Amino acid sequence: MDVRRKALGNGLRVAVAPIAGLRSVALLLAIEAGQWFEPAGRPGIARLTAQAMLRGTTTRDAKAWADAVDGIGAAARLDVGSHAATFSAQSLSDDLGALLELMADAVVRPAFGAEEVELVRQQTVAQIDEDSRNTRAVVERVWRELVYPIGHPFRARPIGDVAVVRSASADELRSHHGKAIRPTGAVLVVAGGIEADVAFAAAERAFGGWGRDPVRAKQGSVPEIALASAVRRVEVVPDKTQSDVIIGWPGLPRNDPRFVAARVTNMVFAADTFASRAGHVVRDELGLAYYVFSTLGSSRGQSPWTVRMGVNPANVERAIAAALEELRKILQGKVEPDDLRLAQDKLVGELDIARESPGGVASLLLEGELFELGPDHLERYPAALRAVTRDQVVETARAFLPPERHALAIAGPPLPEAA
Amino acid sequence: MYALEARHAPVVSLWVWYHVGGRNEVPGTTGMSHFLEHMLFKGTPAHPKGDIDRLLARYGALWNAFTSEDVTCYFETVPRDRYATALELEADRMRNAAISLEETEAERNVIVSEREGLENDASFLLGEQLQAVAFSRHPYGQGVIGSKDEIKLMTREGLYAHYRRHYAPNNAYVIVAGDSGADELLERAAAAFGPLDAETPTEPPKAPEPPQYGEKRVIVRRSGGALPIIQIAHHSPRATDGRAAALTALSVALAGATAGGGESASGRSSRLYRALIDTGLATDVDASYTLMKDPYLFVVEATLRPGSTHENVERVIQEELTRIAREPLSDEEFARVRRQMLSASAFMTDTITWRAFRAGQLLATGAARSLGEWYEKTAAVTAEDVRAAAESIFHEKSRTVGWFVPES
Numbered sequence: 049m050d051v052r053r054k055a056l057g058n059g060l061r062v063a064v065a066p067i068a069g070l071r072s073v074a075l076l077l078a079i080e081a082g083q084w085f086e087p088a089g090r091p092g093i094a095r096l097t098a099q100a101m102l103r104g105t106t107t108r109d110a111k112a113w114a115d116a117v118d119g120i121g122a123a124a125r126l127d128v129g130s131h132a133a134t135f136s137a138q139s140l141s142d143d144l145g146a147l148l149e150l151m152a153d154a155v156v157r158p159a160f161g162a163e164e165v166e167l168v169r170q171q172t173v174a175q176i177d178e179d180s181r182n183t184r185a186v187v188e189r190v191w192r193e194l195v196y197p198i199g200h201p202f203r204a205r206p207i208g209d210v211a212v213v214r215s216a217s218a219d220e221l222r223s224h225h226g227k228a229i230r231p232t233g234a235v236l237v238v239a240g241g242i243e244a245d246v247a248f249a250a251a252e253r254a255f256g257g258w259g260r261d262p263v264r265a266k267q268g269s270v271p272e273i274a275l276a277s278a279v280r281r282v283e284v285v286p287d288k289t290q291s292d293v294i295i296g297w298p299g300l301p302r303n304d305p306r307f308v309a310a311r312v313t314n315m316v317f318a319a320d321t322f323a324s325r326a327g328h329v330v331r332d333e334l335g336l337a338y339y340v341f342s343t344l345g346s347s348r349g350q351s352p353w354t355v356r357m358g359v360n361p362a363n364v365e366r367a368i369a370a371a372l373e374e375l376r377k378i379l380q381g382k383v384e385p386d387d388l389r390l391a392q393d394k395l396v397g398e399l400d401i402a403r404e405s406p407g408g409v410a411s412l413l414l415e416g417e418l419f420e421l422g423p424d425h426l427e428r429y430p431a432a433l434r435a436v437t438r439d440q441v442v443e444t445a446r447a448f449l450p451p452e453r454h455a456l457a458i459a460g461p462p463l464p465e466a467a
Numbered sequence: 468m469y470a471l472e473a474r475h476a477p478v479v480s481l482w483v484w485y486h487v488g489g490r491n492e493v494p495g496t497t498g499m500s501h502f503l504e505h506m507l508f509k510g511t512p513a514h515p516k517g518d519i520d521r522l523l524a525r526y527g528a529l530w531n532a533f534t535s536e537d538v539t540c541y542f543e544t545v546p547r548d549r550y551a552t553a554l555e556l557e558a559d560r561m562r563n564a565a566i567s568l569e570e571t572e573a574e575r576n577v578i579v580s581e582r583e584g585l586e587n588d589a590s591f592l593l594g595e596q597l598q599a600v601a602f603s604r605h606p607y608g609q610g611v612i613g614s615k616d617e618i619k620l621m622t623r624e625g626l627y628a629h630y631r632r633h634y635a636p637n638n639a640y641v642i643v644a645g646d647s648g649a650d651e652l653l654e655r656a657a658a659a660f661g662p663l664d665a666e667t668p669t670e671p672p673k674a675p676e677p678p679q680y681g682e683k684r685v686i687v688r689r690s691g692g693a694l695p696i697i698q699i700a701h702h703s704p705r706a707t708d709g710r711a712a713a714l715t716a717l718s719v720a721l722a723g724a725t726a727g728g729g730e731s732a733s734g735r736s737s738r739l740y741r742a743l744i745d746t747g748l749a750t751d752v753d754a755s756y757t758l759m760k761d762p763y764l765f766v767v768e769a770t771l772r773p774g775s776t777h778e779n780v781e782r783v784i785q786e787e788l789t790r791i792a793r794e795p796l797s798d799e800e801f802a803r804v805r806r807q808m809l810s811a812s813a814f815m816t817d818t819i820t821w822r823a824f825r826a827g828q829l830l831a832t833g834a835a836r837s838l839g840e841w842y843e844k845t846a847a848v849t850a851e852d853v854r855a856a857a858e859s860i861f862h863e864k865s866r867t868v869g870w871f872v873p874e875s
Contacts, residue, residue, distance in 0.1 A: 114735035121810025287691035323524035397527015
């Protein structure tokens with residue numbers, strides 16, 4: 049893959065992957081303004097700030113900005129995750145300059161008008177209300193509360209705490225924007241039907257004036273999390289049919305040298321409903337769930353490492369036991385050579401398949417750029433995945449996935465014993 | 468068979484579209500096509516259970532299947548040098564699926580679990596009821612996944628008969644897109660599927676929906692949802708109708724090419740976003756026209772913000788539907804709609820998997836004979852076409868309104 053890189057004078061790093069024959073470009077602008085960089089005790093400020101940035105700038109009101117985005121037919125969204133606030137967008141190649149200019153307008157010059165902030169606040173409160181009856185959202189909230197102590201940046205979901213959302217002022221959002229939304233540490237990835245020099249020039253025009261801040265955003269001291277014992281909480285969500293289940297542990301930072309082994313371990317254990325052991329047993333052999341998968345988050349902190357399942361309440365205990373049993377087998381070293389090879393083949397093969405789309409290429413690039421894994425990261429990464437040994441998988445599972453010290457959250461109808 | 472060259476990545480995406488779905492089912496066996504879709508992953512004599520999953524996982528393949536009212540579809544996107552394997556797997560399971568009694572029983576619980584997951588979603592619950600009420604005769608009213616009771620009663624013999632009847636080369640489209648010449652892709656597909664025997668052609672379902680003579684309404688009350696929802700459906704023409712491209716543009720004019728609300732930053736200039744989200748009446752809004760074989764539904768859905776009433780939001784939606792049917796979009800507004808539609812087409816076809824999907828969707832529903840033809844149709848739509856399309860479907864007599872009312 050041909051990747052060209054350049055840093056603007058203000059520190060914004062730009063990576064471009066030209067792909068011949070495409071009519072569109074995909075963009076990812078990741079700013080270190082996710083939960084990890086959120087003010088302590090104010091969960092939800094990062095997302096609220098990001099959403100308010102989409103509601104008007106000092107040069108265009110919300111209506112004019114929306115007209116302009118739709119006028120070039122772009123698709124765009126702004127999400128806040130554990131590490132970054134990420135603007136993802138796609139446009140026709142010829143419109144790259146216009147799209148970057150609109151993104152820069154929202155990122156660099158948001159107005160935070162009182163009425164618009166109020167609209168975003170009410171939308172967010174409504175979403176939190178909606179989530180209170182959504183089993184997937186409830187189980188996520190409960191699981192985080194079991195694992196992360198009060199004040200930890202990952203204790204709440206990115207949407208945050210309703211009391212914080214209700215109390216946030218336009219000034220607080222403006223202040224957070226000033227501290228967190230800056231070019232230092234940010235990365236812009238462009239992939240698709242564009243020449244690198246054209247993309248660099250467009251990025252310079254749009255973001256060159258974004259003020260430099262010499263100090264990179266930092267999180268204050270965040271204590272290391274380790275579960276002392278197994279913890280469990282069931283939350284009943286009325287009038288539902290299925291229970292959503294999360295079994296999980298605090299993960300490890302993306303820059304931890306064991307992270308690649310952790311990714312392989314995750315795939316051996318539960319990452320894929322069909323290729324991993326937990327899904328194979330829980331869905332294929334026992335027929336207990338439609339979906340079973342696990343995810344390992346990437347951030348500078350201990351993002352969640354979680355297994356998720358949707359299960360009939362009558363089968364919840366059996367499905368949990370079956371998933372944990374597969375984990376115990378891994379800890380006992382019962383990792384068949386083919387299980388490991390399959391996990392590695394899948395992870396390596398997915399890298400090639402991702403190249404089928406400009407968005408896939410941009411996503412492939414983003415992690416390496418954001419966490420500064422080196423310009424040759426994508427060249428080295430397949431070999432690093434293949435170099436993980438069975439012993440490393442066992443060791444990683446022992447270190448990070450102790451079955452006797454997991455956090456278990458269940459949300460849905462009452463379970464049979466409590467009914 | 469249809470092949471498309473796509474040279475920008477070393478992958479091939481193979482899709483097989485069977486002309487069987489919820490539309491081909493009768494009461495008592497609803498969900499059979501979807502159940503069967505699950506069973507096609509349970510092995511053949513040549514590829515025992517688990518073989519397909521592991522083989523495709525080994526290649527890092529993107530693969531899946533889905534069932535709709537019209538079709539059942541299987542696909543895998545694989546590295547270019549694994550195209551032969553993808554062809555072999557699909558040709559094999561077109562005629563040789565085992566569908567054993569034991570696996571049928573095991574998979575039944577998985578499908579019940581899938582259904583139960585959907586039942587957790589208020590929008591699904593309302594949509595299922597709305598569809599059932601909107602169609603009095605046509606099997607589209609039955610939906611796709613089937614009732615839980617019927618899933619529980621499905622027999623292995625019934626599934627196998629359904630399979631033998633509908634899974635044959637003369638009842639399928641094979642679409643492939645990827646990093647090779649179209650001729651070569653096609654020749655290799657022909658070599659894989661050509662030797663398979665045809666089946667006696669099945670008759671398309673014959674239960675046209677009779678005219679509707681007045682608005683229908685349905686209310687779903689459940690505590691399993693926190694915010695009220697409104698869905699408004701109007702009967703709309705099939706994909707082969709001359710208005711199909713204009714109706715697609717109409718959905719973009721009403722709610723954007725991507726659904727509005729939440730983190731999405733596009734589609735915010737649309738009529739319903741402005742009327743419902745910008746005004747604080749709703750949290751999300753969407754409008755959809757789906758390319759289908761038979762006349763289906765144009766659906767508008769909105770999730771209400773706390774404090775909004777169903778009556779008020781319904782009134783605002785109706786006003787917008789009436790307005791767009793009465794006056795053509797302004798030049799500026801139409802230019803935005805047109806640009807969103809054509810850009811969305813480029814975004815989709817710049818991904819090899821979705822390029823193949825789109826071609827298959829157009830062919831299987833009869834909307835167009837190629838991606839190029841559909842592009843021409845959408846590019847030719849005028850503001851007056853959009854207005855006229857709206858005027859032709861937004862009538863009180865063909866309307867079904869659904870309210871989801873959360874209970875405490």
